[in-house]
Amino acid sequence: MRRIGVLTAGGDTPALNATIYGVVERANQLGVEVIGIIKGFGGMVDPRIPHLRLNPLRTTIPELRPDIGGTILGASRTYIDKNEKELLKAVVARLRRLGIEGIICVGGDGTINGLQPISDFIPCALAPKTIDNDLGLNYIEEPNDWELIETPGHKSKYSRIYSRTELELADIVNYATPGYATAVFVVAQAIERTRTTAESHRRIAIVEVMGRDSGYIALGSAYGQPDIILVPEIPIDIERLERRVREIYELQKHVVIVVGEGVRDEEGHQLGAKSASVDPAGNIQFTGASEALQQILIERLGDGYFQHRRRHDNAKQAIFTRKVGHTQRGGRPIMFDRFYATQLGGKATELLVHGRNNHIATLQYSPEHGFKLDSIAANKLRDRWGQIHARTLHPYLYDEKKFQPSKFGRAYLKPIFTQALGRDDVEHLLNDAFNPGKLSMVYPSVNVDIHKRLEHLEADGIDPDPI
Ligand SMILES: Nc1ncnc2c1ncn2[C@@H]1O[C@H](COP(=O)(O)OP(=O)(O)OP(=O)(O)O)[C@@H](O)[C@H]1O
Numbered sequence: 001m002r003r004i005g006v007l008t009a010g011g012d013t014p015a016l017n018a019t020i021y022g023v024v025e026r027a028n029q030l031g032v033e034v035i036g037i038i039k040g041f042g043g044m045v046d047p048r049i050p051h052l053r054l055n056p057l058r059t060t061i062p063e064l065r066p067d068i069g070g071t072i073l074g075a076s077r078t079y080i081d082k083n084e085k086e087l088l089k090a091v092v093a094r095l096r097r098l099g100i101e102g103i104i105c106v107g108g109d110g111t112i113n114g115l116q117p118i119s120d121f122i123p124c125a126l127a128p129k130t131i132d133n134d135l136g137l138n139y140i141e142e143p144n145d146w147e148l149i150e151t152p153g154h155k156s157k158y159s160r161i162y163s164r165t166e167l168e169l170a171d172i173v174n175y176a177t178p179g180y181a182t183a184v185f186v187v188a189q190a191i192e193r194t195r196t197t198a199e200s201h202r203r204i205a206i207v208e209v210m211g212r213d214s215g216y217i218a219l220g221s222a223y224g225q226p227d228i229i230l231v232p233e234i235p236i237d238i239e240r241l242e243r244r245v246r247e248i249y250e251l252q253k254h255v256v257i258v259v260g261e262g263v264r265d266e267e268g269h270q271l272g273a274k275s276a277s278v279d280p281a282g283n284i285q286f287t288g289a290s291e292a293l294q295q296i297l298i299e300r301l302g303d304g305y306f307q308h309r310r311r312h313d314n315a316k317q318a319i320f321t322r323k324v325g326h327t328q329r330g331g332r333p334i335m336f337d338r339f340y341a342t343q344l345g346g347k348a349t350e351l352l353v354h355g356r357n358n359h360i361a362t363l364q365y366s367p368e369h370g371f372k373l374d375s376i377a378a379n380k381l382r383d384r385w386g387q388i389h390a391r392t393l394h395p396y397l398y399d400e401k402k403f404q405p406s407k408f409g410r411a412y413l414k415p416i417f418t419q420a421l422g423r424d425d426v427e428h429l430l431n432d433a434f435n436p437g438k439l440s441m442v443y444p445s446v447n448v449d450i451h452k453r454l455e456h457l458e459a460d461g462i463d464p465d466p467i
Pocket residue numbers: 009010011012040041076077078079080081082107108109110111112113114115129130131132280281283
C-alpha cells in the first residue's frame with residue numbers, strides 16, 4: 001500500500017490529533033503516504049471539499065501535534081447511505097483518483113456503520129475514539145444477547161438480557177477509547193468546583209455529563225466524589241433517590257448529583273426526552289435530563305423543606321443544574337489519551353498495510369499484563385441482525401443502592417486513571433495557564449496554517465490533478 005486516507009468522524013475528542021499523529025508516524029516508518037480527508041465522511045461526499053497531505057516526503061507536517069485537542073482534519077456527522085448507489089460510486093471514484101488504497105476512519109460505533117459501504121470497495125480500518133467510551137463489548141459473546149422484538153403495527157425494538165452477570169477486566173473488548181480519560185478528567189474537576197459552591201450556599205447541585213446511553217463518563221465522575229451518580233443504564237428509582245438526597249442533605253447541608261445525559265425513569269422514558277431532537281447521523285441529541293431531575297426534586301422536596309431549615313425561600317433557588325457540556329470534548333488531551341491514541345493510530349495503519357479490511361484497532365487490559373494493543377473484525381461486534389450497539393455499562397460496574405461505582409466498577413477505572421496524568425500535563429498548566437503572551441496575542445488557530453496546505457481534486461469543475 002503506497003497511499004492511505006484518514007478521516008475523523010462523529011463528535012470530536014481531545015485525542016483525535018494524537019490518533020492521526022500515530023497513523024502518520026507509523027506510515028512514515030512503513031513508507032506510506034497519508035492523505036487527510038477533511039470533515040469526516042462529508043469530505044468524501046462533496047467534491048468541493050479539499051484534502052491535505054499529512055506527510056509530504058514521509059515527514060509529518062508540523063501542524064499535526066498529538067498534544068492539541070480537536071482534529072486538524074475537521075469532523076462532521078455527514079452520512080453516506082449505502083443505498084445511494086450513485087453517490088457511493090462517485091465517492092469511490094474520487095478516492096481512487098486521489099490514489100487512496102486504504103482508509104483509516106477515526107471514530108466510534110457510528111463510524112463503523114459509516115465505513116461499511118466504502119469497505120466493500122476500498123479496505124478500511126477503524127482507529128477508535130469517543131469520549132462516551134461506548135465502542136466495544138463487555139464480553140465477546142455480548143452481541144448474541146440482543147433480541148429484536150417485532151410487534152405488528154409498531155417499530156421493531158431491541159432488547160437485551162445479559163448472559164453474564166459477572167465480568168473479568170480481561171473480558172472487556174476495547175477497554176477504553178481515546179478521549180474518555182480526558183473527558184472524565186474535565187468532569188471530575190467540574191464536580192470538585194461545583195461542590196464547594198453548593199457546600200457554601202447549602203444547595204443541591206445537579207451536574208449533567210455526556211455519554212448518550214452509556215454511563216461510562218458518569219461512572220468516572222466518581223473521581224470528583226459526587227454524592228450520587230445516576231447512569232442511563234439503570235432506571236432511576238425516584239423513591240430511593242429522594243430518600244438518599246434527604247439523608248445526605250440532613251448530614252452535610254448540600255448534595256452533589258451527577259446525571260448521565262441519557263438517564264431514564266422507571267418506565268424507561270428518557271428524562272430529557274421532552275426536548276429530544278436528532279443530529280445528522282440520526283443520534284438523539286440529549287438535552288434536559290438535569291432540568292427534568294431538578295423539577296422532580298423541586299416537586300418532591302417542596303419549598304417547605306428548605307424554608308423549614310431556613311436555607312432558601314423556595315426549592316427552585318436551592319436546586320441548581322449545570323451541564324459540563326462540550327468542555328468534556330475539548331482542549332489538551334491528558335497523557336493516557338495522548339499515548340494510547342497515538343498507539344492505536346499506528347496499529348490501525350498496520351492493520352491496513354497488512355491487508356486487513358473492516359478491522360478495529362483495540363486496547364485490551366488484563367491485571368497480569370496491563371494494557372496491550374490488539375484488533376478485532378468489526379463484524380464480531382454485530383448482532384445476528386447486523387446491528388452494532390453502543391456499549392453500555394454492564395450492571396456489574398455500578399452499585400444502584402449506593403448510587404456509586406461497584407467494587408468492580410472501581411477496579412475498572414483504576415488502571416485507566418491511576419497514571420493517566422503525566423508530568424508534562426502539570427508542567428503545561430504551570431507554564432501555560434497565565435502565560436502573559438496570551439494577553440497580547442490572538443489564539444493561533446491551527447486551521448489558519450492548515451488552510452495553506454489544502455489541495456483540491458476538482459476546482460471550479462477543472463481537475464488540477466494535484467497528485
Ligand atoms: N448506519 C450508518 N450508515 C452510514 N453512516 C453512518 C451510520 N451510522 C453513523 N454513520 C456516520 O458515521 C459517522 C459517525 O457516527 P456518529 O456521529 O454516530 O459518531 P460515533 O462514531 O459513534 O462517535 P461519537 O459517538 O464519539 O460521536 C457520522 O458521519 C455518521 O453519519
